[in-house]
Amino acid sequence: MKKRLLLVAVPLALTIGTPAAAKPADQPAPISEGTFRTWSEATPAVTYDTAVVPQGATAKLTVQNTGSAMRVRLQATGLVPGRTYGAHVHVNPCTDKPAEAGPHYQHRIDPAADPQHPSVDPDYANPRNEVWLDFTANSAGNGYAASVLRWQFSESRPAWSLVLHSERTHTKPGEAGMAGARVACLTRTALPAYENAPGRG
Numbered sequence: 001m002k003k004r005l006l007l008v009a010v011p012l013a014l015t016i017g018t019p020a021a022a023k024p025a026d027q028p029a030p031i032s033e034g035t036f037r038t039w040s041e042a043t044p045a046v047t048y049d050t051a052v053v054p055q056g057a058t059a060k061l062t063v064q065n066t067g068s069a070m071r072v073r074l075q076a077t078g079l080v081p082g083r084t085y086g087a088h089v090h091v092n093p094c095t096d097k098p099a100e101a102g103p104h105y106q107h108r109i110d111p112a113a114d115p116q117h118p119s120v121d122p123d124y125a126n127p128r129n130e131v132w133l134d135f136t137a138n139s140a141g142n143g144y145a146a147s148v149l150r151w152q153f154s155e156s157r158p159a160w161s162l163v164l165h166s167e168r169t170h171t172k173p174g175e176a177g178m179a180g181a182r183v184a185c186l187t188r189t190a191l192p193a194y195e196n197a198p199g200r201g
């Protein structure tokens with residue numbers, strides 16, 4: 001049974017292309033967590049600005065599928081008390097370059113967007129079509145956010161990262177989805193597809 005599923009999954013992955021950090025049939029695990037460090041190949045969680053996301057801060061991203069919908073939760077520790085962070089699920093794994101996490105994951109993809117021009121149309125760049133997890137850290141530096149979406153991540157174009165930004169997410173036309181600098185990034189844990197239940201995102 002495992003072999004048959006693999007044979008189905010591999011040609012699909014080759015057709016659509018996969019992020020460099022992931023093996024062909026991998027899917028993101030339902031729970032991913034990491035401790036933010038400055039970049040190295042070994043860390044799943046990288047901070048790009050240690051004044052905003054100190055080394056040793058942590059993030060845990062949980063994706064729970066509930067029938068046709070999903071609930072996405074973010075728990076963070078070790079951040080700057082009282083500071084507001086923008087946070088979104090992005091498409092690519094994290095690297096040493098913040099931009100390489102790519103655009104926000106969109107359920108309905110904005111046809112006007114491309115790699116040089118990210119989606120800033122509120123019809124697409126909104127918290128119902130993307131996963132927004134903005135939060136304000138409490139007095140202990142802990143943060144929590146949750147979002148319930150009426151859809152699930154596609155297995156053919158997995159969502160590989162959580163990006164923390166320096167500002168609350170903007171919502172006006174022309175700037176919707178923007179949230180200042182990318183200050184940290186958590187790569188979701190990769191699992192071989194056959195170890196994942198169907199539909200897990």
Ligand SMILES: [Cu+2]
Nearest residue numbers: 087088163165
């Ligand atoms: Cu973002």
